[in-house]
Amino acid sequence: MPFPSPLLLVLDGNSLLHRAYHAYASDPIEDADGRPVWALRGLVGYVARAAAQLRPDALVVGFDCPESSARKQDWDGYKAHRPAKPAALTEQIVGAPGLLREAGICTVVPPAYEADDVLASSAALARRAGWRSVLMTSDRDAFALIDETTEVLRVRNGGFDEAVLVDAPGLVELCGVEAGQYRDFAALRGDPSDNLHGVRGFGAATSARLLNAFGSVDETWAALDRGDLRQIGDVVGESLAAQLAADGVRERIDRNRDLMRMRTDLPLPELDTARLPLNYVTIRRALRARGINLGPSLWALVGNVPPQRTDEESTPELQPWVFRRSLSSRRDPTPGQLSLF
Structure with missing residues (x-):
């Protein structure tokens, strides 16, 4: 092995x-x-x-x-x-x-x-x-x-x-x-802590739906350039598609992506x-x-060995991290559990 x-x-x-x-x-x-x-x-x-x-x-x-x-x-x-x-x-x-x-x-x-x-x-x-x-x-x-x-x-x-x-x-x-889509995802949602505003009405679920349909923000802009606003509307709804096409939005999202690039x-x-x-x-x-x-x-x-603990001091082993299927997959995982290598 x-x-x-x-x-x-x-x-x-x-x-x-x-x-x-x-x-x-x-x-x-x-x-x-x-x-x-x-x-x-x-x-x-x-x-x-x-x-x-x-x-x-x-x-x-x-x-x-x-x-x-x-x-x-x-x-x-x-x-x-x-x-x-x-x-x-x-x-x-x-x-x-x-x-x-x-x-x-x-x-x-x-x-x-x-x-x-x-x-x-x-x-x-x-x-x-x-x-x-x-x-x-x-x-x-x-x-x-x-x-x-x-x-x-x-x-x-x-x-x-x-x-x-x-x-x-x-x-x-x-x-x-996917991880390769995450920067686009974050740019669409915005990051208030960094004063980066996203697209009005685009939360986690809407941003993910758009990226799953088009793959990236760049492909979304390409669809807009082709005049395919209806295609975008079929994915996120007409009103949110119009938000994407609004004046200044493309520049704002592209700026977000540039600033978020590490x-x-x-x-x-x-x-x-x-x-x-x-x-x-x-x-x-x-x-x-x-x-x-x-x-x-x-x-x-x-480089020492773990300290010995009494039964009263011991803590439960961390369990594999799992999502509760009854909760929305857009939320953070339920507390607790590190999934180690």
Whole structure:
């Protein structure tokens, strides 16, 4: 029986820091100097738990560039509506890359680009090297990167216990489209969090129905150019077909697609420099310097065996992730269950 390909685990540091910040804001933790650390602790906790479940051979954490944004240069409305971050969150975002590097974790902050681009470039690097990859994030954008070697571990409300591992067949069941169609799907729906507006009336079901019929947004535009509005109306209804044909819609959706496209060619460290295990003394020293104590839970990162648990401490094994057929396939899967390799 052949050995499985090595596994690269890549985390979206900004996405997971935001989620940890809000999850633990009601019980904030500070270090000895009074600096906030609860989001940092939550991020390291995500790293440790994912490593324990997936047993990766290498680990990378990506962050958004804090100084500049190529996407904002392309369109000044990108994320323009977002309010200023709380000071405690900003401080932890700024400090996270340095903390992880001190802990020995391979950390990438690409000039002008985002953690999503690190995920995309890391998945491409793993594929070229004959590795598999799992991309851990709370955002859905990474669904566009799923293929036969790449899966997405999406963290939702409820933290790691509610995470789902989405592969290519699972994405079709979840969203109704193939991974290669996901960017078009997202562009049609829009992404309010990034200030990207879609087509009025196009939700998940309508967008999937259109793409299943035409294959892509480009083929839909080709149908419009041929004057086949009725053909589109047969799929989504006359009123929504008219929305697609409205002035400015094509330009808006094409702009969405351009902004949602992730870079797959960022310069990254070689995979061997990101390999596990980490040095236990190094990671513990770095975390303790910020008042973060995570001893036994780091076992998978430092090459130790799982800690022994009593019956009272044990947790049930994660069951295969399944969809409940009574629920709409357009909704997220029911909580619980990681489907591991």
